[in-house]
Amino acid sequence: xxxxxxxxxxxxxxxxxxxxxxxxxxxxxxxxxxxxxxxxxxxxxxxxxxxxxxxxxxxxxxxxxxxxxxxxxxxxxxxxxxxxxxxxxxxxxxxxxxxxxxxxxxxxxxxxxxxxxxxxxxxxxxxxxxxxxxxxxxxxxxxxxxxxxxxxxxxxxxxxxxxxxxxxxxxxxxxxxxxxxxxxxxxxxxxxxxxxxxxxxxxxxxxxxxxxxxxxxxxxxxxxxxxxxxxxxxxxxxxxxxxxxxxxxxxxxxxxxxxxxxxxxxxxxxxxxxxxxxxxxxxxxxxxxxxxxxxxxxxxxxxxxxxxxxxxxxxxxxxxxxxxxxxxxxxxxxx
Numbered sequence: 001x002x003x004x005x006x007x008x009x010x011x012x013x014x015x016x017x018x019x020x021x022x023x024x025x026x027x028x029x030x031x032x033x034x035x036x037x038x039x040x041x042x043x044x045x046x047x048x049x050x051x052x053x054x055x056x057x058x059x060x061x062x063x064x065x066x067x068x069x070x071x072x073x074x075x076x077x078x079x080x081x082x083x084x085x086x087x088x089x090x091x092x093x094x095x096x097x098x099x100x101x102x103x104x105x106x107x108x109x110x111x112x113x114x115x116x117x118x119x120x121x122x123x124x125x126x127x128x129x130x131x132x133x134x135x136x137x138x139x140x141x142x143x144x145x146x147x148x149x150x151x152x153x154x155x156x157x158x159x160x161x162x163x164x165x166x167x168x169x170x171x172x173x174x175x176x177x178x179x180x181x182x183x184x185x186x187x188x189x190x191x192x193x194x195x196x197x198x199x200x201x202x203x204x205x206x207x208x209x210x211x212x213x214x215x216x217x218x219x220x221x222x223x224x225x226x227x228x229x230x231x232x233x234x235x236x237x238x239x240x241x242x243x244x245x246x247x248x249x250x251x252x253x254x255x256x257x258x259x260x261x262x263x264x265x266x267x268x269x270x271x272x273x274x275x276x277x278x279x280x281x282x283x284x285x286x287x288x289x290x291x292x293x294x295x296x297x298x299x300x301x302x303x304x305x306x307x308x309x310x311x312x313x314x315x316x317x318x319x320x321x322x323x324x325x326x327x328x329x330x331x332x333x334x335x
Contacts, residue, residue, distance in 0.1 A: 042187075048175060048182065135164040135172075136196050139196060141161075146208070170220075269335075277299050277303055299326075
């Protein structure tokens with residue numbers, strides 16, 4: 001017994017060591033991948049700043065004068081009308097409050113962005129910045145849900161995050177990749193965190209940065225249109241599978257309900273016929289029916305327990321049983 005306990009402990013230790021070796025190998029592999037980039041923290045920050053400078057400020061960081069705001073509203077209304085094939089007429093509108101104007105401008109920007117995406121029109125710098133803002137909002141919502149605890153965030157949040165991610169332009173995607181790389185390697189600055197509105201690098205943020213670096217690294221080489229279509233195809237396949245699984249579950253439920261109904265009917269028939277067959281087996285009742293029960297071993301089963309069936313019938317006798325010639329209620333009773 002002592003020997004067995006020692007062997008069991010040895011096996012457990014070997015399993016733990018194998019698991020540790022596997023994890024260490026994975027960590028080493030990832031570190032080697034990072035090392036291949038030949039980037040230090042300063043180089044990462046410089047590259048991110050170059051890309052950020054090219055990408056420009058986020059839309060919400062830009063301060064517009066009243067005239068610029070009015071002009072921007074008119075511009076977006078005109079562009080949206082053209083994309084929809086409508087005629088836009090300039091009118092002397094009464095001045096609106098800044099908050100209302102900004103809200104309307106944001107709505108028009110989003111509408112314009114979606115129209116351009118649907119019609120295949122080239123994205124503007126504002127469109128690209130708007131997509132980045134949308135991505136940061138979804139990122140913040142996802143991180144907030146993780147920090148709140150209570151289990152994994154809802155799948156809907158992940159789906160919205162993935163959609164916002166693939167919509168990013170190539171340059172914004174690369175900037176996002178570098179941001180997460182800086183966070184993961186601990187080389188981030190306050191400006192880096194501010195760019196994605198992350199206040200503190202917690203364990204949750206660090207873990208997410210590791211995952212995002214790997215995920216976005218796989219997407220960088222994929223053109224934006226392909227990223228969008230690939231995600232759409234994956235979602236369509238997932239939806240089809242969900243619908244197929246739902247149909248199968250509904251069909252299985254119907255079959256189970258039908259089977260339960262059949263079993264109840266069979267049990268009722270069996271309950272009704274058992275006393276009748278028992279009387280006939282004792283020679284009571286119509287002589288023709290008595291002889292019929294004597295000839296049909298199948299009917300005699302109705303009066304036997306499972307143990308009696310096993311003891312009285314050989315394998316060959318079981319093979320010889322059939323329902324041919326039996327009446328419908330009798331067939332149901334034997335079911």
